Amino acid sequence: MLVRSVGLFMVGLLLGLLVAVCPLSRQVPLGVLLGLGMLFAVLTLQWQRLFTTLSTAAFGAAVITVATDYFVELFALVLYVFERLKAAPAQPVCWVTWAVLGCGLRSHCSES
Secondary structure, eight states: OHHHHHHHHHHHHHHHHHHHHTTOSTTOOHHHHHHHHHHHHHHHHHSHHHHHHHHHHHHHHHHHHHHHHHHHHSSHHHHHHHHHHTTOOOOOOOHHHHHHHHHHHHHHHHHO
């Protein structure tokens, strides 16, 4: 019984972390990432079907975006996100990177 709850908690935590990474800036501290992760983890325990569906759709879109980014630009978008998480000044990215991100967001919208 505990294993199912832990799995749901981790699915919700993943969804919260993915949601928290979206508005990346220097003002987004680690506490906001973990706070939103915990919030979505608890919400997933409460409403299991809805948040499991949302989490798997968001994670699938993230995987598609990273795979597309690898084949198009050799992880330019992933490196940009990593620099933003470190709160380091990130190098500006070109329009191709934003197009890859848009394709990932589009695939997320079509999955839901």
